[in-house]
Amino acid sequence: MRPVALIGFMASGKSTVGKELAAQLGCEFIDTDEEVTRAAGMTPGQIIRQKGESFFRECEQAALASVIKRECGLVCATGGGIVTYEPSRELLAKHFYVVLLRVHAQTALSRIQQDDTDRPLSNAEHPLNHMRELLEYRNPIYTQTAHYTVDADHLTPSDIVTEIRKQIRDFC
DSSP: OOOEEEEOSTTSSHHHHHHHHHHHHTOEEEEHHHHHHHHHSSOHHHHHHHHOHHHHHHHHHHHHHHHHTOOSOEEEEOOTTGGGSHHHHHHHHHHOEEEEEEOOHHHHHHHHHTSOOOOGGGGSSSHHHHHHHHHHHHHHHHHHHOSEEEEOSSOOHHHHHHHHHHHHHHHO
């Protein structure tokens, strides 16, 4: 099976859906944020604050490259901004069936406010406006990178997994 990569904005459900999808497919689940944290000894938020976003994107790309070398079927949840770094987009396009979990800014903000994940953007002065700006910039890149898109605003993780499984049957 071709590896599946989930892309999308923060709090779109990539990790939650990815774990369930991997379990149903009987394959490994990998989260690039966890891979980066393990390799760097810092969370993505800490890396961005201490070393900058460019350094973090390089770490993310290295984590994605290491995932590709694994010789098993897998589902990979990526960081929300991974598509903004061209080398990462190239790896995604070449090695993965890429699924976009699309959400609106308000949905992402509501979800972020309900969890305790370290997200630098959630500390912005006007997080909703900032999220809208980021989505305006990223949405065309997400769409261009994805093989398939699921509108994830109002679906449960199980519903999203069902939608993805219907699609990957024909592709992978």
